[in-house]
């Protein structure tokens with residue numbers, strides 16, 4: 450396996466970044482994850498556009514042209530022989546002596562790309578059965594719309610979920626409303642049969658998979674209520690699921706141990722997963 454690091458492809462086991470990199474010291478960087486399907490990146494433009502938005506919001510220089518970056522992403526996938534899996538890109542504000550203010554403007558951003566295969570049999574088995582979710586307080590900062598590598602609160606939430614035997618953590622604000630998953634967007638089909646997901650004016654990441662699902666919903670004439678829902682709404686829901694690159698559409702069959710619907714992936718969830726995967730193929 451290889452990783453791309455600042456202009457060269459290095460053996461994955463040795464690929465490294467300087468100790469004074471601002472990504473390491475301050476989480477001063479952004480990232481993107483694309484699903485790779487049959488060797489191709491899913492929702493390519495959406496992720497690329499969001500990357501530029503994240504960089505712009507943090508005033509990190511754009512490290513290279515979209516064309517060059519695309520070439521690096523494709524080459525990393527190719528060299529790692531990934532047919533189905535993910536490709537990960539991280540850009541930080543670069544390497545400079547540790548000091549909180551931005552380094553001098555001539556400091557080049559650091560860019561790394563990795564790619565690995567993901568077992569489709571395993572994820573298909575999880576999707577067929579559905580997974581458990583637990584709720585956790587959302588203790589993150591006020592700019593969760595930016596895809597930064599500052600993910601400590603997300604890591605702690607996910608770990609808490611795993612320690613309780615769940616796959617994902619849904620984070621909950623002070624009003625008892627679900628914000629999003631630790632690395633996914635949260636959706637339900639509520640007790641009235643309405644498909645719901647939180648709007649992105651609030652403090653959450655505007656998921657690219659979420660947007661893709663919204664486009665599919667519109668073309669299928671399924672109605673969407675883009676509004677926050679509470680933990681209680683979720684526990685009473687007919688169906689629940691979450692979306693992200695890699696997870697696609699993942700059915701949720703329990704929340705905090707409360708069975709959702711009949712404890713199996715619901716019909717709308719299953720339909721959306723199929724539609725999404727067919728479109729990506």
Ligand code: PDD
Nearest residue numbers: 482631632633634654656657658693694
């Ligand atoms: N996570 N919300 C959060 C907090 C996320 O980290 C992610 C993605 C999403 C879904 O976004 P998208 O559909 O664009 O993947 C929502 C990636 C996969 C990760 O951190 O690995």
